[in-house]
Amino acid sequence: MSAPAPGKGIAKLAAISLGAFVFTFSLVPLYRIACEKVFGIRLDNTAADASAVASAVPDERWVTVEFDGSVNSKLPWGFRPNATRMRVRVGEQYEATYAAHNNGARAIVGSATPSVAPARASGYFAKTECFCFTAQTLQAGETRDLPVRFIVDPSLPADVHTITLSYTFFKNDVLTERLAAAAPSSTVPHSAP
Template sequence: MSGSGDGQKAQGRGTAKMVGVAIAAFAFTFSLVPLYRVACEKVFGIRVENAAIGSDRAVALGAGKSDRVITVQFDGGVNSKLPWSFHPEQVSMKVRPGEQYDTTFYARNDGKRAIVGNAVPSIAPARASGYFSKTECFCFTAQTLQAGEARDMPVRFIIAPDLPEEIHTITLSYTFFKNNELTAQLGAAGSATASRAAP
């Protein structure tokens, strides 16, 4: 009987450890967003605006459409360690606050192997960042391009109708950085596949 009791205690401790690990993993994942923001703003000096908004928020913004016309400028570049070409398909557009708009950025991997990149967005002037929301964006996830692959990357955005009157132009800019960890994993997976395929 005591052996059975000890087994149950050990099983209970094991379950408690598993639950603890799961909670710790959840907490770590949850903390990545603010850590990412701090890294971008403090280390790279890039101000990251609010990320995606939900459909309810988008509808609420659209309900207050404005007759104002705002110029949105687009800019894009890559970190020196990333052998990609990256630029906006259009330099600027005229938009009305409260309405959704779409634009695209062009990316091409000029390297000789598959590479994973992450785009870090920024808004200028900084004051406008709280009024500019993206409902769809390639920057929400890591992007993988095979060697020589080119792709159009969409962005859908909306500007809040209560944008301060003195703001007439907003610049949306992206900088792509190489994701070293995911690129290494991709290369390792490719090497493993090639070795299995070899006779």
């Protein structure tokens, strides 16, 4: 049995290396296509070229942002937007607030999950500050306004005129139990006779 010629081994190694290189670089556009077409997630880095996009889009483009809020049935809170809609100019920062009220008899921790509709607009709606970034603790009977600051990207598709921002609050059982365990006991110890 004779050993393969050194030139053929090098050629095979070079072909495999070239194939791996081409395959690796083809994954990036394939991943981008899959995210955009299947999940509706836009992966472009719009923040880096926002000035170029802003100059291409008229300064007077306005869209309507609608606000919606709900709570999971396990959370005894009231939760609603303070305003149900706002007309905004693309590329500018705005603030909206939601009102949360704890109807429960003790302090409760809640966590909010946001969603944006239509789904293809989610990549163009940037929250710069949001109550959904951290868990919220409300004492029994407490009412609080919760702010969200946002910017609608100027490269939002021209046929999208309305964006809906929805939040659902859920009870954070783990943090609520920790909070209850850390609270001082309301029972008074009995003295011995």
